[in-house]
Amino acid sequence: MFSTGSDEFGERKAFFGSMVFETVEKDxxxxxxxxxxxxxxxxxxxxxxxxxxxxxxxxxxxxxxxxRDQLLSEMPGN
Structure with a gap:
């Protein structure tokens, strides 16, 4: 997701297009x-x-x- 090619910059979308990751080269x-x-x-x-x-x-x-609590309370001896 976060990796691109050595000279590849641009935009990648994830999770059905809801999230956008963009890589740009700075000065x-x-x-x-x-x-x-x-x-x-x-x-x-x-x-x-x-x-x-x-x-x-x-x-x-x-x-x-x-x-479970109901069945335990119905047991003889309880």
Whole structure:
């Protein structure tokens, strides 16, 4: 992602075009790298999907724990 050819400068896009990496040659011969966001939609969608998955996992865990506690309280001797 961050590497280019020896004389290759320009723009590279990543993550479905949402992130942009640009390399430019500076006046003193050094290479400058900039990073930016070109299209935030894929990043927002990823955040929403991950939030939904984590919420579902948490709900399932709570339900299973509640069911376990219920079964343990119904055991004879408890």
């Amino acid at each position: 003193n011969g050094a290479t400058g790298i900039t990073l930016g966001i070109d299209n935030p939609v894929p990043i927002v969608l990823l955040f929403l999907v991950l939030t939904a998955i984590l919420t579902i996992v948490q709900i399932i865990y709570r339900e299973l724990k509640q069911r």
